[in-house]
Amino acid sequence: MHIVVVGLSHRTAPVEVREKLSIPDSSIENSLASLKNASEILEVSILSTCNRLEIYSLVREINIGLSSIKEFLSNFSNIKPDELEPHLFDFKQEEAVLHLMKVSAGLDSLVLGEGQILSQVKKMMRIGQDFQTTGPILNRLLTQSISAGKKVRSETNLGTGAVSISSAAVELAQLKIGQSRGIDGLVTLEHEKVLVVGAGRMSRLLITHLQAKGCQNLVLVNRNVDRAVSLATDFPNMAILSKSLEELDEYLIKSTLIFTSTASEKPFIDRERINNLKIINKLKLIDIGVPRNISNDVKEHDRIDSYDVDDLQEVVSRNQEFRKKIAEEAELLIKEERVLFLEWWASLEAVPIINKLRSGLEIIRKEELQKALSRMGPDFSARERKVVEALSKGIINKILHTPVTKLRSPQPRQERQESLKIVEKLFSLSEEE
Ligand SMILES: NC(=O)c1ccc[n+]([C@@H]2O[C@H](COP(=O)([O-])OP(=O)(O)OC[C@H]3O[C@@H](n4cnc5c(N)ncnc54)[C@H](OP(=O)(O)O)[C@@H]3O)[C@@H](O)[C@H]2O)c1
Structure with a gap:
C-alpha cells in the first residue's frame, strides 16, 4: 500500500485553471464516491481551498492509483489530460506525508504561515470520516499533520501577525492606492x-484588517442580508451599512474600493454589468474568491483596476523574508512529526503476525480453561470460575506484552522483518502451517 497525493496549487496553476478545479462542498460527497469507486483506491480524502486542490489517497499500486486520480481531475474540470498535466504535481510515500504536513503548517501557502489552512485540513479529515472514505492510514496521517500544524504555530513565530489572504488583500489595496x-x-x-x-x-477577516488600516465605515453587501447585519454587529466601532446583493449596482457606483469574497461559483461582476453603470469614481476591485467573483474582462475598463488572488503575490513577497527564516525552523519540527507517522506506519507491518499469535494463544487458553473448569466440577462458584478465567487472560497478556511492544517499536525495517519471521516460525503461524 502506498500514500500518494495529486493536486494543483497557486505554485503550479494560475487562477483560471484552479477555479475549474475548485470542488464546492455540495460536490465533495459525489467526488469522494467516484474516486473511491476505483478498485485501486483504498482510502481517499480531498483538500479543496481557494489556492489548492489536493487528493490524498492510499493506493494498491502507485502508477495505477495516480492515473486514476488524474483521470478524475480531468473529467471533473473538463480539461483534457494533456492540458491539465503541466499544472499538476504529485508526491509519493514519504514525500506525500511531508507535503501534507507542510501544507497543514501553512508552509506551502501563498501567505506563509496563514491560519485558515489548518482548519481546512481539519475539515478535510472530518469529511473523509463522515463519508467513510478515509480509514486507519489516512486518518492517522491527517491527525499527525494537524498536530504538526498546531506545533509549528505554537512553537515558532510563523503564525504571528494574523496573516491571511484577507490581510494581503487589504495590503494590496493600500499599496495600489x-x-x-x-x-x-x-x-x-x-x-x-x-x-x-x-x-x-x-x-470577516477583511473587515478586521480594513479597520486596522484606518477604515471607519463601509457598505457590506451579501446575498442573505441578515448575515451581513449579524456580521456588522461584531464591529461596533465601525459604521457598517448592510445591503442585499440586489442593491449591488447602486453601491458599486458609490464606492472607490471594492472587495469581493463570496463562494459564488460564477462571476457576478463582469464588463457587461459595469458598462450598464455610470461609473464616476475610479474603482479598485480586489477579488479573493476562487472561483473568481469578478470576470477577467473587467480589467479592460479604463476606470477600473481589477485584481484577483494571483495578484496578491506582489504584496506577499514584500514581507516574506523574515517568515522564511522561521519557516526553516518549522520544517525541522515537521520532519520530526513525519518520522513519528512513518514509524507508526511501519509498525503496522507487524499487526498480521501479532494478530495470528494472539488468536493462536487465545485458542489454547480457551481449550485449557475448559479442561480446567470441567476438572473443577460443580463445587466451584460462578465467581471463582470468573477469577480463573481472568487469571488465564492475564497470563497471556503479560507474556505477549514484551514481544508485541518490541515488534511494534521503531526499528529498521529489516530488523523487524527478521523478528517477525522468527515469531512466525517458532509459533508455526504461516498460512501452510
Ligand atoms: N477560507 C479561506 O481560507 C479562503 C482564503 C482565500 C480565499 N477564499 C475564497 O473566498 C471566498 C469566500 O470564502 P469564505 O471562506 O469566506 O466562505 P464562507 O464563509 O462559506 O462564506 C461564503 C459567502 O459567499 C456567499 N455566497 C455563496 N454563494 C453565493 C452566490 N451564488 N452568490 C453570491 N454570494 C454567494 C455567502 O452568502 P450567504 O451568506 O448569502 O450564503 C457568504 O457570504 C471563496 O471563494 C473562497 O474560495 C477563502
Missing part, C-alpha cells in the same frame, strides 16, 4: 469609500 497617488508605501484607508461583497469568514 498609494501608487496611484505617487506614494511608495502603504497608505491609510480612512478616505476610501469601501464596499465588501460577501459576509463569510473571509469577509
Whole structure:
C-alpha cells in the first residue's frame, strides 16, 4: 500500500485553471464516491481551498492509483489530460506525508504561515470520516499533520501577525492606492469609500484588517442580508451599512474600493454589468474568491483596476523574508512529526503476525480453561470460575506484552522483518502451517 497525493496549487496553476478545479462542498460527497469507486483506491480524502486542490489517497499500486486520480481531475474540470498535466504535481510515500504536513503548517501557502489552512485540513479529515472514505492510514496521517500544524504555530513565530489572504488583500489595496497617488508605501484607508461583497469568514477577516488600516465605515453587501447585519454587529466601532446583493449596482457606483469574497461559483461582476453603470469614481476591485467573483474582462475598463488572488503575490513577497527564516525552523519540527507517522506506519507491518499469535494463544487458553473448569466440577462458584478465567487472560497478556511492544517499536525495517519471521516460525503461524 502506498500514500500518494495529486493536486494543483497557486505554485503550479494560475487562477483560471484552479477555479475549474475548485470542488464546492455540495460536490465533495459525489467526488469522494467516484474516486473511491476505483478498485485501486483504498482510502481517499480531498483538500479543496481557494489556492489548492489536493487528493490524498492510499493506493494498491502507485502508477495505477495516480492515473486514476488524474483521470478524475480531468473529467471533473473538463480539461483534457494533456492540458491539465503541466499544472499538476504529485508526491509519493514519504514525500506525500511531508507535503501534507507542510501544507497543514501553512508552509506551502501563498501567505506563509496563514491560519485558515489548518482548519481546512481539519475539515478535510472530518469529511473523509463522515463519508467513510478515509480509514486507519489516512486518518492517522491527517491527525499527525494537524498536530504538526498546531506545533509549528505554537512553537515558532510563523503564525504571528494574523496573516491571511484577507490581510494581503487589504495590503494590496493600500499599496495600489498609494501608487496611484505617487506614494511608495502603504497608505491609510480612512478616505476610501469601501464596499465588501460577501459576509463569510473571509469577509470577516477583511473587515478586521480594513479597520486596522484606518477604515471607519463601509457598505457590506451579501446575498442573505441578515448575515451581513449579524456580521456588522461584531464591529461596533465601525459604521457598517448592510445591503442585499440586489442593491449591488447602486453601491458599486458609490464606492472607490471594492472587495469581493463570496463562494459564488460564477462571476457576478463582469464588463457587461459595469458598462450598464455610470461609473464616476475610479474603482479598485480586489477579488479573493476562487472561483473568481469578478470576470477577467473587467480589467479592460479604463476606470477600473481589477485584481484577483494571483495578484496578491506582489504584496506577499514584500514581507516574506523574515517568515522564511522561521519557516526553516518549522520544517525541522515537521520532519520530526513525519518520522513519528512513518514509524507508526511501519509498525503496522507487524499487526498480521501479532494478530495470528494472539488468536493462536487465545485458542489454547480457551481449550485449557475448559479442561480446567470441567476438572473443577460443580463445587466451584460462578465467581471463582470468573477469577480463573481472568487469571488465564492475564497470563497471556503479560507474556505477549514484551514481544508485541518490541515488534511494534521503531526499528529498521529489516530488523523487524527478521523478528517477525522468527515469531512466525517458532509459533508455526504461516498460512501452510
Ligand atoms: N477560507 C479561506 O481560507 C479562503 C482564503 C482565500 C480565499 N477564499 C475564497 O473566498 C471566498 C469566500 O470564502 P469564505 O471562506 O469566506 O466562505 P464562507 O464563509 O462559506 O462564506 C461564503 C459567502 O459567499 C456567499 N455566497 C455563496 N454563494 C453565493 C452566490 N451564488 N452568490 C453570491 N454570494 C454567494 C455567502 O452568502 P450567504 O451568506 O448569502 O450564503 C457568504 O457570504 C471563496 O471563494 C473562497 O474560495 C477563502
